[in-house]
Amino acid sequence: MNIQTAPSKKILPDAQTVTSVQHWTDSLFSFRVTRPRSLRFRSGEFVMIGLLKDDGKPLLRAYSIASPSWDEELEFYSIKVPDGPLTSRLQKIAPGDEIILRPKPVGTLVLDALLPGKRLWMICTGTGVAPFASLLRDPETWESYDEVILAHTCRTNAELAYGRALVDSLPTDPLIGELIGEKLHYYPTTTREKSAIEGRISDHLRDGRAFRALKRPAWNAEEDRVMICGNLALNKDIMSICNGHGLSEGANSDPKHFVVEKAFID
Secondary structure, three states, X not given: OOOOOOOOOOOOOOEEEEEEEEEOOOOEEEEEEEOOOOOOOOOOOEEEEEEEOOOOOEEEEEEEOOOOOOOOEEXXXXXXXXXXXXXXXXXXXXXXXXXXXXXXXXOOOOHHHEOOOOEEEEEEEHHHHHHXXXXXXXXXXXXXXXXXXXXXXXXXXXXXXXXXXXXXXXXXXXXXXXXXOOOEEEEEEEOOOOOOOEOOHHXXXXXXXXXXXXXXXXXXXXXXXXXXEOOHHHHHHHXXXXXXXXXXXXXXXXXXXXXXXXXXXX
């Protein structure tokens, strides 16, 4: 990645400066911005970011922070929607540009919302991998679980590139590489293109293909914890499967067996 840095002009309210942008496909991109000194967040949380509209009013959407809580910058991963009120403009940002960032992180995809367990499953579609990019780079995740499974479903192989690059980088990460060992398992699937594993992750979990392929037992409330982040259909499907295995939904104030992120972007 070619990273460039430019001084922030701080013209926008809550402005942060874009430091780098990477376009993964025609419809997906990631970018990094400066981090407010006062911002503290738990890996897996999201913030509101955006741009000013032509009338001078802010246009904001919820974006999961893809960088871990210790990172000196903030990373985000986004879809490009041609007619999307925000993403149609956000996809054109370049290093040195400014975005609005409201430094009030929230979210349910945090380790605190889960009871202690043995295996942590991260189930996602598309850009839903972003909060897991944060959690997978956090030492606490690897210290808390014996195994971590990332199951990422996209339409095409190209759309899996961000998640695959993330997974490939983890074993040599200077901070967490030694903690990972044999703990990490990756289960990528595609729905509109041939690949090693085809189909929706919900179908693979429902009929047991995922458990058999990974040589892991079906979910049980004593050992398994599940985090879910994707489109509405995926969220509902996986929640139903969790309930069918005796898992209950947790929250920051009431940790249980699974959590689901319900914030969406355009």
